[in-house]
Amino acid sequence: MTGQQPGHGGASRIFQPLEGDDPTTVAGYRLAARLGAGGMGKVYLSYTPGGRPVAIKVIRPEFGDDPEFRRRFAQEVQSAQRVQGLFTAPVIDADTDGRRPWLATAYVPGPSLADAVVAHGALPVETVLLLVAGMAEALHVIHGAGIVHRDLKPSNVLLAADGPRVIDFGIAYAADATSLTGSGVTIGTPSFMAPEQAAGGGRVTPATDIFALGQVAAYAATGSPAFGEGTSHGVLYRIVHEEPDLERVPERLRKLVTRALAKDPAARPSVAEIIELCRSANAETVLRRAEDWLPRTVAADITVRTAAPAPASDRTPPPPGYAPTAPSAPPTPAAPPPAGYAPTAPVAPGPNPAQSLAYAPTHAAPPAHRFPGRPLPPGAMPHGGMPPGAMPPVPPRRRGPVVALAAALVFGITAGATAYLLLKDKEPQTKGSASSQGGTSSQGGQGGQDGGSTDAGAKPSAEPQPKPAEFKGVNLTAGYHLTLGDDAVRPQRGEDGGYELSYDTGGYLDAESSGGNLVLLDPGQPGSLAACRADTRFTQNVYVNKLSKGRQVCVTTGTGHIGLVTVQGFSAEDSPSTYMTLDLTVWRNAAESSD
Template sequence: MVNGAGASGIFQALEGDDPRVIAGYRLTARLGSGGMGKVYLSYTPGGRPVAIKVIRPEFSEDAEFRRRFKQEVQSAQRVQGLFTAPVIDSDADGTAPWLATAYVPGPSLAAAVAEHGRLPVPTVLLLVAGIAEALQVIHGAGIVHRDLKPSNVLLAADGPRVIDFGIARAADATSLTSSGVTVGTPTFMAPEQAAGTTISPATDVFALGQIAAYAALGTPAFGEGTSHGVLYRIVHEEPDLTGLPDELRELVTRCLSKEASERPSVAEVIALCGAASGQTQLRRPEEWLPTAVAADITTRAAAPAPAQSPPPPLEAPTAAAPAQPPNPPARSVPPAQPATSPTTPVPTELSHPQTPPPGFGPSAYAPTAAGTGAPTPTGPTLTGPTLTGPTGSGPAVTATGPAVTGPTASVPAPQPPKKKRTGLIVTLLLVCLLAFAGAGGGLVYYVMKGDGTQRKADRAAGGKAAHKDSSSAPAEDPAASSEDDGDTPDAPVQDPKPVDYKTVNLPDDYHISLADEPVHPTNSDSDTDIDFSYTDNTYTDDEVDTETGKLVLLKPGQEGTLATCRNETRFTDTILTKQFSKGAQICLTTKYGHLALITFKGYAPKSDPSSYMTIDVRVWRNAVEPEQDS
């Protein structure tokens, strides 16, 4: 969010390419724009102002960004701290992804320093302590901010607010970053970000040290200039802290340590702020900001929510129902058809935009059917010439609006449903069965005894028509295809030839199906079976699992052969990745009779923005008896 302009530029008029409504939120002004999108002012149904960020098209066109964005926003919605702006609504699947946060009436730290200069020491200590408390909550939710900078810290009357936490991680995964686009602001990056190595909560602590120096000095600690120059100084040179007040020197110096392990934790940062303030506990005066900065807060107070009549049309970037006129003309009701049940529901034709958390979102602005009030899931029911309210929850509604024109709608009394001619059918079936039992018993025995070859071929086909058989599967043994008299047991499944797929990069939340040729990662579960998948869990241990069969983690020294995988019985459907190391082997047996040996080769490099594991896959198709459908 950018609130960085002067008072005159805080609430900017919407321009021609700006949307007017987003999923039911009426946009009233443009607040600014940043590296990832534009920010608009809107209101909840109760009149509370909210800030809505709409992601730029170049990011929204990247499928991996959308997936990461959705994941990060869901995590951010769990962050509820005193010094964070809560995320209250979002949509990662619409034409343009967006999220809504509480609107904070206050300038950003960047705007305050640019307009009023350096801040006094007491203000800086309260600022840093508040940001550190926000980071405690953010890190506690498993999120690293990655883009903590002065424009992402807003100065409210009761303390700072940290915004946009975690969103930069979604951009890290896009194809844009691989083409040279830098995510994050170089001036406030940590050395490990500049070097493309491991990101951790200590990364945010380094940024917090830079924020403290910036607030106290009025300039960045590593100077300004080209991105490459600034990043070089961050990695190889010491910060310029000339003029930094002594009360802040230890705090800033420790936070700006090149080695992440040498930086203080956020709890230690709070303790350092308390020690520097000369108090055992920071005390927040009512007026913690300088008078000139505090005056900017009143200029950023959002006006009361505008009137909502007539309701605005629901338009881009999310698809919604077309606008309805406030008072549509009266329409005639055609004669009712004979009912097949006591009540016939009248379908509601209004599409509903994405439903946000209670108290927010499109419900206040969505158009309603004339004369019926708010649409309900069940719709009104037709019980005669009068439309009565819904049978489900919600207020009852009666059609007492415009007079009905045209011929009088006569509704005949409901007729009982016609009796089905089941009696005759059942009788005929019984006669046929009795005749068949008397004359065709021998035929039944012959058919059921019959040729076992077809049953054997059916099982070898995989047990499921949609589970495709690969062209690489070996031809059936001619000996197994010879006829038998049905009394001998089925011949054992022949050993198929293995098919190898080397260096398969399986991304987070992707899976493979052994029936595919070649075996390849996919994240679509509509046309393939999830035989083996990998999940990079944010809050719990990473895991691999299967939805179609059984897994066995082989012990060190066990030979990964077809015979081993056939004979192993230590089955599970989920294995935590911490349980195996590089070179570990997993046997996978699917219910369709396919078997695979999966060899773990390693994870994505730390510098790679994507999360994936690399595996080798050896497949024996139709290697075991498929499970029989129950």
Template structure:
């Protein structure tokens, strides 16, 4: 599956977005339109890391068909397992959104159809390398249980290092909708197989027939069964032989065998690669950097210069991270009363944080302290250290005492012009008698430090005693530091997170959770039960997603390779209420937290096959009962 090469306008590769085009798709910001076809429109976008991707937005009419959505979701899951060198991988999709979409890696190259129309038939050596690469791609696609069904020149992209097969599986989903019979054409008659045109069973051999048609088209520039109305072409495919008179001799056996009417008579993919090697002048196929004609390679260069993604506004400038000499960075201010910028009068004592020892406040800054100055002088000339009262984006110093006058009340200071930046002055020469003043200042600092240390010791000793009491099993009391927060004012509440001890794990293996059913983790024997809406703990919704139904429950999708353990599920906070099944793959794990306090770990083991009459998810479930983290609040 994939699809960045829809029918494109001739005016250019990257079309600007039209008025009816979206600007984003599920968080992907669209940079240009790549084309449009029977299934929908294709846009250029970028991943957060800057990798170009092609977003195919499915037509709304298809999204209204429930059977299309079901098949499309199955094909997306299968396509995400296709990781071949000659395919464009599907990296993201949402088949259950309001308008289904999928994203594939962007391939900077023209389609085979565009290249032949613009530059004519390709050389034999190029066709051999093309067919061999396509055969490898089909081998991987068929290995994922997918039949392409719509292999044609516009679904083969020509990259610098080989072809890329795209749009595998989409035609199967489109077959499910009634729109295909009402003016919407999916598939190209010129490249269908006889059994496909006659409505018989489609198999991997159907793609081999299409591969032979693509080879004939690439080497001659015209379809093997001619052109004209769809009905006429389909009649010739079913009842007549192809016209291979213009096919080069070295390719005749390869094309003839692929175009056998009987699917059983067509060669296997490994035989096709062998035929390409036999037709090649060398003993083995080598893919040089210049495997394409020069004119086609030039188009790759043009497509590599994709439009840049839309720019977002630059972030606001941040404060310097390194303080100038003699300055220490200030800490962000916590909300307080009086308003920011006002501290207690000089010399008073204020708590620096709830539960911490009281410390002396800073003396007032000189008049003219800056309004947005992130650093405060650590040592004023001839005076004790300054402590900042506030962080960036507000006054580092607030004048609490005007020169020769009383403290400024907030209502008088509010609305005044911002003071001019403070410039530290050089040390003044010592005056007579200054030694005595210095001794007094030093003594005052030592006294404050001693008082603060004693206070801190008492507080910490008290808290340590309370912790010991709780460890002995006795209640800590209402006035304990753990419940009060240690503030001198008392009151308030402090959230407290606790975890239950690790219980024994109960494991239930190979659960087939059918869409429309749910699991209750508290049951002694966890088994699927009918119902998808209610106060259940985990359900597989028929909308195609796992749902945390219980009140207070949530899910977390663990990263690929992340080990699912009790500790990991307790620590994770990337909560969501539902996870679409198309986001899952074999081996992925999901943490489940229930509103009743249980923890669960879901390990995906598989999905229902395409021919199954029911849609289900096979999983292992590990349950730790009453092990979920809990948050309580104590009020003093």
């Protein structure tokens, strides 16, 4: 399911309006348009709170009802979050457990290679060389994370102004994962499969993607697949038993394509060799990607896609299950994220040691900024039951008898004196008190302008907030625990025995101390001391398979400490130990008393 390339044409064709069966929001993301649909579901345009466009892929209900699919989809998300590179579209948010699973990636304003070739024909040789070099760099990052794409094809390559983007890891699995071919499922698109895929039963390796890269290069340069078109069985037979038709491939590209399309995976070039072949064919020691690397007609399609429609107006109810922490109020403009908000950036894994690549990018792979999947709850306090800006009603003028007025004055003076005598001794205890939300009445706020003790009573005295203690990169091994009150929080052996936070070998985080609990924050929900204090979705354990890079868990211990766990990664499949890497923020003695 590609989704970001619904077809060529004007903006009305690219950004299709939502229809009756389309949702208006997905986990708090307001949908602006429909980008396309595929066999797995539909793809929509939305925006992060900061205004960056994202593509949200919503899985079809019949797939969501299949437990086996959900397992594979969760594995897909975990694999895709390990891929961070300049020529890939990063995964920034997802929900694999919801009623309708979904995945959010960065929106790329550009047509797919398939759409560009269909609309404008074959690409110039210089463009193809830069295209292949960018795709090879993307594969370098993908393979370095231990992943084989398995479905590299023209519709999964987007053409952006600054280079290509390899997208859609819908059927990409870690190299050591169980292949779906064991259950009789064919992985990949027939015209762009490798022989080991087409024959079935072959071992899928990074060389499989190199074969597909050669096919994509031939398609971009000629406008047609290297092994022709026709029925799937006919194409697959030619891929396994016949040689590709490279007669129309330009001479400068023929060596690159021929080597990539070798039947024997061991004879195919490495990613580093592919880039070197591109350099040689371009007669350049260093490839330079100019702003006009694409033909003008293709670049014009980018301009259309850049003019994405604005987010839908906030006139629709929030999605089921979304509950703001503040009471509803008349519509107000969306507030920016609060001060101090910083999206977590997953640590991009290093190259696979098994790959001996002479190629080393001259840039650092950008972090995948994780944007919230739900808008931040309103930060304004309620207006005391009155609309914003409304003035209290002016009481009507009364014309009662003089006797009644005198009696009222006497009663008021007497009552005031009595109240003063009763409260005089208690003044130090009540002075400066405020609600747990820090709110004060408008009258109290105005009364403090006269100076003296009145001002102290109107302004609540702020208690000093506990200082956070930061512990970065803690590797918590299964069977070990953490004690938040320690000066240096380090894993200690043991998973049972009243510990404050343990990684149980059963595959879950456990809060065992008396009165301790955990809260799994929603994707994108900013973690803070206030959030951990306010959220009451308590549980005793959180299974690790529900966690992904960037997810946060609040820990409240029975000893009064509060911790915020931010997941940064997990041990590799071939690691001799099972552990999770986390950042931990601890506020000691910060738990509010229940008295």
